[in-house]
Amino acid sequence: MNSEEKQNSINDPASTSLEKEIHGATRSVLWAQLASQFLSFASLAFLYRWIDPQQFGLLGMIMPIVLLSRSIGTLGLNIAAVQHKELNPSQASTLFWLQLAFGAGFALLLAIISPLLAAAYASPELTIIGVSIAGTALLANCLTQHQAMIERKLQIGRLVKIRLVAQTLSATVAVTMAYYEFGIWALVTQQYVELIVLNIGLWRAEPWRPGFPQFDKSIKPMLKFGGYYTLSGLLFALAQNLDKILLAYWLGGSATGQQLLGFYTQAFSQMMKPVYLMTTPITGAMLPALSKAQASTEQFAKITINYYRIVAVALAPCTVGLFLVAQDLMQVLGGNKWEQSGLILSILALTILLQGLVNICGSLLSSVGKTGMLAMGAFAFLLVMLQSCFGAYWLASDMPNQEENLVKFVAWAFALSTGIVAVPYLIFCFTIARIPATELYRLVRSPLLFSSVMGVCVYFTGQAINSFDGLPVSIHLLIKVAVGVTIYGILARVEIKWLMTHFRSYQESN
DSSP, X not given: OOHHHHHHHHHOHHHHHHHHHHHHHHTTHHHHHHHHHHHHHHHHXXXXXXXXXXXXXXXXXXXXXXXXXXXXXXXXXXXXXXXSSXXXXXXXXXXXXXXXXXXXXXXXXXXXXXXXXXXXXXXXXXXXXXXXXXXXXXXXXXXXXXXXXXXXXXXXXXXXXXXXXXXXHHHHHHHHHHHTTOTHHHHHHHHXXXXXXXXXXXXXXXXXXXOSSOOOGGGHHHHHHHHHHHHHHHHHHHHHXXXXXXXXXXXXXXXXXXXXXXXXXXXXXXXXXXXHHHHHHHHHHHHHXXXXXXXXXXXXXXXXXXXXXXXXXXXXXXHHHHHHHHHHHHHXXXXXXXXXXXXXXXXXXXXXXXXXXXXXXXXXXXXXTOHXXXXXXXXXXXXXXXXXXXXXXXXXXXSSXXXXXXXXXXXXXXXXXXXXXXXXXXXXXXXXXXXXXXXXXXXXXXXXXXXXXXXXXXXXXXXXXXXXXXXXXXXHHHHHHHHHHHHHHHHTHHHHHHHHHHHHHHHHHO
């Protein structure tokens, strides 16, 4: 693009309007992340104390299957609806009814296979749990089309607020039920309350309503697009849940194994919280923004680089910091009985930055119509994960404390598999999007360097305060976090200033 074209792009009202839309779409990400993290930690501090880890393990045995059903239950039609340039009411209605039908089908399928899963895992109690939670597959599909309609308008602020309300109400209900000793049923109810509130909020926020069930033949290209996206989503979901599925099969038949599975699944959940809280709103804004910017190569690259930079600046310190304070964090949240989960979390935390960067690749490749490439990357990750998990099983098979070592080795298998696949996959995605791979290195270099220095300071701070006998673990955690935030804030002040200016300009432009 020559200088005249660049100037025209800058002065183009459509380009300026798109920038304003993007600004408004992402302005709530930072504060939503902080609010959601605080709410999540506050509720878990009660749930971990009032619900036995074994109960979390039982839920962790069935949730990977539920998540797999959700990953393919929409057929990728919600993503196709966001990516498609024009979407008329007839097409939107057809997409809605298709997703609703498949949601009902997967809910029925989950209920039917629950006894089979219970038999495979040697855990009879899984039958009633699986049947009870099957309905969430239908509820999840009831809201996807309305969410897609809102995302098309880049009204991400609305989505963030609705998610926060849903999370708050569901956490309140779960904590109350846990206090009255409902155990695992508090966790099951939490799933339903969150989805019901999300449905109510999204249907109120989006005025569009589906018409009479019919099939609009013009959606066939979207079905093809959605099919590729669904395949990649299934493969990624299978790869990310393969460790938990195999652990459930290997350990689910005993109370000790279920407890260890509870430690693992909750450690994995804590690791993914900063990833999802940062990338979920970003992907919601990123796909429609990039889809609209395809006409301008320069603008497309600029938007892409900015989103990856946001993820790098925010998640690099989370990776190093959580690796160092994981054990303190789990003890503060759940007491001494959750200490073992902290060691697992410290291993899994090493993948946070890579997980965040890979998560937004789906929006990048979907915006350029390369969902087939997305499926190839997912398949590679699945193969590496499969080999790593069985390698972990082989290593632990002849060791004392086999079950405990198996859980730790599987955590390392997940971390190593993520590292092996993520870096070449990210380079591949940038190349497909015609963005130099050197940009990826430039984006992560400073955040990783500053986070590493921060980590050294936090480590030696921890060694120093260990000399004070009787100091509560919560004080240890607060001191380490304060030191980490201060050091990173000083070293990465340029990146943080850019990040805050970025968000501030988003607010002003709206």
